[in-house]
Amino acid sequence: MPANRFYTSLFATLLICLSSPAEARESARDNYNTYCIQCHGMQGNGMGLNIRDMSVQPRDHTDAKSMGGRSDAELFKVIKEGGFAINKSILMPPWGATFSDNEINDLVQYLRSLCKCKHGG
Amino acid sequence: MGMRSMLFLLLVFTVLVTPAKNRAYASDGMSILKAQCASCHDMQGPAPATLAALWQRKGPDLFYAGNKYRQAWVERWLQSPKRIRPSGMFYRDHIRPGEKRDVVDVATLNEHIRLNADDAKSVAVALATMKANSSLVSAEKHDPNLSPGPLGEMLFDKIYGCMACHQIEPGFGGLSGPEVYTAGKRLKPEFMLSYIRSPQAWDPKIWMPNKHVPDMNMQKIVNYIMDLSKEDWDAGK
Numbered sequence: 001m002p003a004n005r006f007y008t009s010l011f012a013t014l015l016i017c018l019s020s021p022a023e024a025r026e027s028a029r030d031n032y033n034t035y036c037i038q039c040h041g042m043q044g045n046g047m048g049l050n051i052r053d054m055s056v057q058p059r060d061h062t063d064a065k066s067m068g069g070r071s072d073a074e075l076f077k078v079i080k081e082g083g084f085a086i087n088k089s090i091l092m093p094p095w096g097a098t099f100s101d102n103e104i105n106d107l108v109q110y111l112r113s114l115c116k117c118k119h120g121g
Numbered sequence: 122m123g124m125r126s127m128l129f130l131l132l133v134f135t136v137l138v139t140p141a142k143n144r145a146y147a148s149d150g151m152s153i154l155k156a157q158c159a160s161c162h163d164m165q166g167p168a169p170a171t172l173a174a175l176w177q178r179k180g181p182d183l184f185y186a187g188n189k190y191r192q193a194w195v196e197r198w199l200q201s202p203k204r205i206r207p208s209g210m211f212y213r214d215h216i217r218p219g220e221k222r223d224v225v226d227v228a229t230l231n232e233h234i235r236l237n238a239d240d241a242k243s244v245a246v247a248l249a250t251m252k253a254n255s256s257l258v259s260a261e262k263h264d265p266n267l268s269p270g271p272l273g274e275m276l277f278d279k280i281y282g283c284m285a286c287h288q289i290e291p292g293f294g295g296l297s298g299p300e301v302y303t304a305g306k307r308l309k310p311e312f313m314l315s316y317i318r319s320p321q322a323w324d325p326k327i328w329m330p331n332k333h334v335p336d337m338n339m340q341k342i343v344n345y346i347m348d349l350s351k352e353d354w355d356a357g358k
Contacts, residue, residue: 024170024171026171026172030172031172033213034172034175034176034213034326034328035328037213037223038212038286038295038297038328039285039286041218041222041223042213042216042217042218042223043218047218047219047221047222047223048222048223049208049212049216049222049223049224049225049295049296049297050285050286050295050296050297051222052221052222053284053293053294053295054285054295055278055279082330082332089282090279090280090281090282091282091285093282093330093332094330094331094332094333095330096331097319097320097321097330097331098321098330098331
């Protein structure tokens with residue numbers, strides 16, 4: 001029935017809206033410059049404010065060689081679930097409660113612009 | 122008049138006068154808060170829901186101060202305020218690139234105003250009445266017996282990586298979050314439990330992630346933080 005279908009899609013839309021942790025979709029640049037730079041640095045080079053006493057140093061996001069070794073899917077996973085999820089340091093925390101999946105996808109693209117690189121080269 | 126009746130009168134007097142006195146302190150405190158604190162601290166809520174609003178925030182939100190701070194600490198601290206956040210309220214506003222890493226630009230940090238003893242007491246009483254998010258703290262039960270012992274630092278540093286952003290002693294640890302070596306004196310344990318459980322429930326845009334710490338380890342981390350506070354960090358300064 002059309003009415004039923006209407007309510008089903010309305011419900012689905014609502015569910016999608018409500019499942020996103022952040023109300024508004026912030027730009028990747030703004031998110032990076034609020035959350036990531038505390039460790040990865042104002043210039044994205046891994047030289048953040050917090051690194052002096054860290055046992056594992058944060059990734060240099062401008063390093064095309066190391067960033068090119070990661071697929072977009074891996075970058076998505078490490079942002080959402082943390083370093084542990086890809087067998088890297090727990091010092092990289094999971095940001096799944098902070099960013100929506102859309103925001104994480106945007107961040108992955110932003111990282112590609114910082115390293116000027118793609119997966120595998 | 123016998124000793125017993127004098128004691129009775131004293132008791133009646135105390136019971137009658139104390140709430141009225143507290144109300145007077147609270148009302149004085151509210152006036153001071155409105156006049157001197159509201160330009161930097163939000164006393165209404167809700168917490169910033171966008172980055173633009175987050176960046177505007179000049180001091181910690183106070184609309185849940187009664188659920189967050191220990192009143193005695195507030196009263197002491199306001200008379201002799203000492204920086205808790207090494208890089209200010211929003212760290213990005215107070216850092217610059219340095220030779221080996223980004224560094225705090227100390228010249229950009231502001232001092233907190235200092236209150237006299239009477240005003241500090243009034244403000245502490247008033248803040249204790251500001252209790253947004255009570256359901257979050259009443260959902261927590263602190264167990265002081267779950268001591269991590271010598272493993273506390275390992276939990277805080279190696280297992281959950283909290284030290285990346287928080288100092289566990291003066292000059293040791295990260296700088297983008299508030300120091301934790303004084304947090305046990307400053308914060309209520311139920312607040313710490315609730316905040317670790319979900320920083321976003323208190324402050325949706327805060328730059329502290331939810332690390333999904335299991336209940337038992339949350340208790341141990343909070344007790345580790347309480348242990349850190351037993352040391353007198355200002356001694357010898």
